[in-house]
Amino acid sequence: MKLNVVNVLIPIIAIVFIFALWVLFAGQSPIIQPISYNHKVHIEEAGLECIDCHKYAESMTRASIPNIDLCEDCHGDEPISKSPEEKKLIEFIEQKQNIPWKQIYSVPDHVYFSHRRHVVIGELNCSNCHGNVSELTAPAQYPFLIPSMGNCIDCHKQLKITNDCLACHF
Ligand code: HEC
Ligand code: HEC
Ligand code: HEC
Ligand code: HEC
Ligand code: HEC
Numbered sequence: 728m729k730l731n732v733v734n735v736l737i738p739i740i741a742i743v744f745i746f747a748l749w750v751l752f753a754g755q756s757p758i759i760q761p762i763s764y765n766h767k768v769h770i771e772e773a774g775l776e777c778i779d780c781h782k783y784a785e786s787m788t789r790a791s792i793p794n795i796d797l798c799e800d801c802h803g804d805e806p807i808s809k810s811p812e813e814k815k816l817i818e819f820i821e822q823k824q825n826i827p828w829k830q831i832y833s834v835p836d837h838v839y840f841s842h843r844r845h846v847v848i849g850e851l852n853c854s855n856c857h858g859n860v861s862e863l864t865a866p867a868q869y870p871f872l873i874p875s876m877g878n879c880i881d882c883h884k885q886l887k888i889t890n891d892c893l894a895c896h897f
């Protein structure tokens with residue numbers, strides 16, 4: 728009996744196709760934060776700047792995400808708003824439990840990325856990679872610019888920055 732090539736190939740192609748789709752979309756389900764944090768209100772009403780909370784964005788590789796030790800400066804035992812999200816925050820603070828923020832932007836360990844290098848030496852704005860964060864009234868669910876190798880390389884090409892493998896990889 729002769730094997731029918733088409734009948735064998737179709738399921739193989741289908742499996743490869745589904746696998747490719749899975750690889751493409753796996754990392755793209757929306758990220759939901761434990762508290763619906765509002766950037767806009769803290770910049771416009773509390774008068775804070777990015778660097779007040781993301782303390783290392785100009786001096787280190789990691790910008791860092793603030794937690795209850797910073798929040799409790801203004802959100803103590805007495806709520807200052809009617810927001811149910813602030814209630815959740817106060818519960819975290821009372822239990823001395825850190826808020827388990829999920830990180831939206833991240834690169835794997837084998838990649839070297841420095842905020843200081845890009846923000847101070849490269850003179851880029853946060854918005855080049857993170858979009859207009861000061862207008863966000865709820866946490867971003869997807870990255871503005873996905874920190875993929877292709878996106879790093881595209882910008883480096885445009886600005887004539889090195890794309891030597893060893894600049895980004897140890
Ligand atoms: C009052 C403190 C505060 C200020 C001011 C602040 N942020 Fe944030 N930021 C947070 C908190 C809390 C989170 C985590 C929740 C979220 O994703 O919204 C966060 C998350 C982020 C993230 C997502 C990080 C990740 O990978 O999950 C980016 C990017 C960011 N902030 C950029 C900025 C920029 C740019 C500014 C200035 C325009 C700014 N932030 C001002 C507190 C602050
Ligand atoms: C410098 C003071 C200050 C700090 C520090 C601060 N906040 Fe606030 N926060 C405010 C002010 C002011 C408001 C607006 C209150 C109002 O509605 O009038 C606010 C409102 C909120 C609300 C309700 C917002 C809404 O959706 O309307 C949440 C939730 C909140 N803050 C979370 C946080 C978290 C989380 C942190 C720490 C990462 C933090 N805040 C740090 C001053 C601060
Ligand atoms: C050239 C693009 C670029 C610029 C400009 C940039 N970031 Fe980032 N940001 C990234 C990448 C890539 C990551 C993931 C880094 C990692 O995993 O180490 C990140 C991560 C973050 C995080 C998550 C926590 C952390 O430290 O990893 C915060 C918060 C953040 N950036 C804030 C800022 C702020 C505030 C500015 C402006 C002062 C800024 N970023 C400018 C690309 C950028
Ligand atoms: C929006 C444009 C932009 C994006 C996106 C970007 N970069 Fe850069 N990058 C720059 C600029 C501008 C400099 C130059 C800073 C300087 O003069 O040293 C730089 C410099 C660097 C350097 C130092 C290069 C050297 O000369 O040794 C490394 C490493 C680097 N970037 C890694 C990354 C990685 C990893 C990503 C992606 C996660 C990334 N960059 C995304 C603009 C960008
Ligand atoms: C400007 C920065 C940059 C340069 C230059 C760069 N890479 Fe990457 N590379 C990245 C980032 C960021 C990732 C992680 C991408 C992700 O997680 O989606 C990555 C991932 C990889 C991976 C792992 C792929 C995977 O699926 O995780 C390999 C292999 C790799 N790079 C090889 C190279 C080689 C070879 C070169 C030189 C020809 C190079 N890279 C140049 C930023 C860079």
